[in-house]
Amino acid sequence: MTHPLGVSRPDLTVADLPTPEEVFNVARIGPKELVKYAVGPSLIALGISIGSGEWLLGPLNVGQYGFVGVGWVILVSALLQTFYNVECSRYVLATGETPVVGWGRVPPGWFLWVPLSVLVVIFAFIAGGWAASAGQGVYALVHGTIAPAGAEEPRLWAIALLVLVFVIAASARRISRALELANWVMVGAILLGLLAIDLFVVPFSLWWEGIRGFFTPAAPPAGITATQLGALAGFTALASGLNWYVMGHYRDKGYGMGFRAGFISGLRGGRKEILASGVTFPDDERNRGLWRRWYRLLLTDMWGVFFVGAMLGMLLPTILMAQAVALSGEKPTRANVPTFVAAALGDEYGRALFYVALALGVLILFSTQLGIFEAMVRVTTDAAHATSPRLRALIEGDPRRFYYPFMLVLLVIISIVIHLALPVGLVEWSANLSNLGALIYPFMLIYLNSKLPRPARPRPWHYVILILNFLFFGFFFVNFVADTFGAPLVTF
Incomplete structure (x- = not known):
């Protein structure tokens, strides 16, 4: 039996869904088994999420403009992105194909959408702002001071961290599992560490102001640019229209x-x-009953882990940044935001807290670096392997023979690119390019998911929310383009 789906790709073969117990090799899926075995992919996404948006762009914008008018953008972005993640993952669960391969089933076919999608992901993230920012944090940890403008050593540390990602991937038995375990440790340490520092230094009034900011619809604050707000929307939670790459x-x-x-x-x-x-x-x-079980596991992973973690990951750094601004009497800049909080806390509370804050910042940015770098390699490997019979013959069906050489090539390219601009400027560029994906992929998801086996198809209101993703993030991308090449469509 086969199931036709889309164009230019072979029909899907048909087999029974496995049970969760079969997949995770347990007798039953209880709370313990859920945490130990079933939860995981959302942690990789969360490790990326709590980084460029939550540690850099969110605190930068809150530090400069306050919570009101910024916080609601964060909440709406996180809600829309989590829902979008579920719809991308729905396709993976129902077909066993990664999204970059699935795009090849959308008319006119793989020869357009697969290479274009790979290029969009690489072009969006190859700027390496996430790597350069982590390098700044390592420099400050080593030297006990903030790196001077234009210093070369932070970039060398960024390259060293890229090499560390390669080592982690190379030493794993199963790469996804290694990333999950690494993010269990890093995300747990990040959230607990930030919570402890916030409880120690942030007054209750700022906690309330941060929470209230999420739920207070207001015009964006005067002075904030379309590029800044669009970057914040794009990199809150993950990467807006490009979330499928994880x-x-x-x-x-x-x-x-x-x-x-x-x-x-x-x-x-x-x-x-x-x-x-x-x-x-x-x-x-x-199979209808098994699909419902798998879909509930997906919702638990995405809403119970990813969404909650992403909101905490944005709240805790932003209120800490607001307190750092109050303590220092200064506002962060694009150049110093990776280490601004650590410097302000060190001046007020001593060197110990300076180093603790720096270590957390490095951990946050490295978790992002780990997920983004590996995902660029993974997307390219999946796309090349699925669409090229000649490549499959050349690597004898073993994707590792493409995966690791390509990772080394990408490492060299990123090592060159990070010398070209300020880290936060690179991150803002990547975030706004992520919004470009919202103009394309929601409609492709609607096409694909509407053709899945009937039990796996979304309900009609799911399509409406995908259109809202298009409108919300697409607006910021269009405004970003207008702002870059002339005058923005909307000014604040």
């Missing part, structure tokens, strides 16, 4: 039909092939 981890985790499709193993793992085309399930009573 959702392929549900395949590697074994969610739904991803269990039938395979995964990318590390150099220490055994040789593992990935299906060049996807597989889906029949519409019968047994």
